[in-house]
Amino acid sequence: xxxxxxxxxxxxxxxxxxxxxxxxxxxxxxxxxxxxxxxxxxxxxxxxxxxxxxxxxxxxxxxxxxxxxxxxxxxxxxxxxxxxxxxxxxxxxxxxxxxxxxxxxxxxxxxxxxxxxxxxxxxxxxxxxxxxxxxxxxxxxxxxxxxxxxxxxxxxxxxxxxxxxxxxxxxxxxxxxxxxxxxxxxxxxxxxxxxxxxxxxxxxxxxxxxxxxxxxxxxxxxxxxxxxxxxxxxxxxxxxxxxxxxxxxxxxxxxxxxxxxxxx
Numbered sequence: 097x098x099x100x101x102x103x104x105x106x107x108x109x110x111x112x113x114x115x116x117x118x119x120x121x122x123x124x125x126x127x128x129x130x131x132x133x134x135x136x137x138x139x140x141x142x143x144x145x146x147x148x149x150x151x152x153x154x155x156x157x158x159x160x161x162x163x164x165x166x167x168x169x170x171x172x173x174x175x176x177x178x179x180x181x182x183x184x185x186x187x188x189x190x191x192x193x194x195x196x197x198x199x200x201x202x203x204x205x206x207x208x209x210x211x212x213x214x215x216x217x218x219x220x221x222x223x224x225x226x227x228x229x230x231x232x233x234x235x236x237x238x239x240x241x242x243x244x245x246x247x248x249x250x251x252x253x254x255x256x257x258x259x260x261x262x263x264x265x266x267x268x269x270x271x272x273x274x275x276x277x278x279x280x281x282x283x284x285x286x287x288x289x290x291x292x293x294x295x296x297x298x299x300x301x302x303x304x305x306x307x308x309x310x311x312x313x314x315x316x317x318x319x320x321x322x323x324x325x326x327x328x329x330x331x332x333x334x335x336x337x338x339x340x341x342x343x344x345x346x347x348x349x350x351x352x353x354x355x356x357x358x359x360x
Contacts, residue, residue, distance in 0.1 A: 105156070111163040112152045115171040119144035122179045130193050136186030143178040143235075147171075151228065158224045166215035169207055170229050176204040177236045184243045194299050197243075201297075204236060205290045233286070234259045240293035248296070248307045255289065255314050258321060271332045276324055285320040289313055 123140040126132050132140070151171075155163075179200050183192045211229060215221045238256030245252040266272035276282075292313040296306045 108155045108163055112148050116144050116148040119175045119178050133186050133189050136182040139185035140178050140182030143181050147174050154224055165218055166211045167225050169211035169214055173204050173207040174232045176200045181239045184239050198298050201294050237289050244296045244310050248310050252310050274328055285316045
């Protein structure tokens with residue numbers, strides 16, 4: 097049994113190492129094709145290293161029997177997000193190739209639906225996979241909000257920062273960690289964030305419409321957070337006590353709602 101555990105651990109390490117290698121390969125291709133500057137290289141490498149380190153630690157702690165097909169899809173999506181982050185970081189020095197940025201982002205958004213289907217069909221949904229998926233989603237939204245903020249103003253940063261602000265607030269207000277009921281509206285708002293920010297960042301709309309699209313994304317996200325926070329507060333008041341944080345459930349699928357509401 098010990099030999100099997102050692103073999104599985106090595107296999108999982110190989111999976112994460114392969115993801116880091118693919119990230120480096122993507123950065124090399126982008127650097128060769130469009131000439132990434134120092135900011136782009138540093139950002140992409142830092143993201144790839146952080147993804148490898150955090151994922152490796154999470155796998156070591158959870159000790160899954162295998163990495164899983166759905167996690168491979170999410171890891172591939174994370175690689176694309178690393179490329180997007182590199183291009184956005186580079187955009188502060190020179191205009192990025194919008195076509196490449198849009199293409200990488202579009203594929204990453206499409207794969208967000210694919211990994212959920214793979215998880216359901218293979219029966220490989222796990223809490224780790226759901227969290228990994230959610231963190232990739234959240235970081236992509238943060239990166240896109242930074243990109244569009246350069247065009248419409250710093251207020252757009254609130255879109256990417258909202259989820260992280262919610263997580264930070266939950267450390268001081270434990271009732272924010274309570275479980276929320278399933279919500280189609282929450283899922284829809286989460287899915288729309290990436291689409292709307294991609295549309296705004298594509299450069300195909302005039303300034304007024306671009307600002308309007310970003311404002312719509314922010315309004316929808318604010319409504320979603322406000323609605324959920326209101327529900328949690330009402331549940332706390334109704335219970336007449338501080339509710340205990342709900343245990344992290346094994347998601348029935350890996351299509352995450354948490355990009356719109358934070359880690360619950």
